[in-house]
C-alpha cells in the first residue's frame with residue numbers, strides 16, 4: 096500500500112471533526128519556527144500547536160540559509176501588508192536538536208561525496224555544536240539586509256531522547 100493511501104485515510108479522520116475553517120492567516124502566536132526536517136522533530140507535537148498557531152519552516156538541520164532568509168523576509172513583508180505596518184512582524188524561533196543528521200555534513204568525506212554526486216554543497220549548514228551554530232544563524236539573520244531588525248529571535252535545542260526543549264539564546268530583537 097502506498098503511504099499516500101495511508102495519509103488519505105488518516106485525513107478522513109481529521110476532516111470528520113474539522114472545525115477550523117475560519118482561522119485568520121496571521122498565526123495566533125505571531126511566531127515563525129525554523130527547525131530541522133527530521134520526522135522526530137515536529138513542532139506541532141513538541142509545542143502542542145493548534146492549526147493557525149505558528150508558521151513552521153523546515154530544512155535539513157534547521158539552519159539559516161539564503162533560502163530561509165528569503166522566506167522570512169517574504170513572510171515579514173506579507174505580515175506588514177496584512178496588519179498595516181506593525182514594526183515587529185513576528186517572533187522567530189530557531190530550533191536545532193540532538194542527534195541531528197546534519198552533523199554528518201561536518202564530515203569532509205560526506206561533504207565531498209554529496210557534492211560529487213548531486214552538486215549540493217552543505218559545508219555551511221553542518222551541525223557541529225548547537226549553541227555555536229545557533230549563534231552563527233542569528234548573526235546570519237542580523238547581517239541579512241532583507242530581514243527587519245525588529246524581528247525577535249531566540250534559539251532552542253530539542254532533545255529527541257526526552258522531548259524537552261532548552262533555551263540557548265534568549266528572545267531579543269535582531270537590531271536592538
Ligand SMILES: [Zn+2]
Pocket residue numbers: 131132133155156157192194195196197
Ligand atoms: Zn536534524
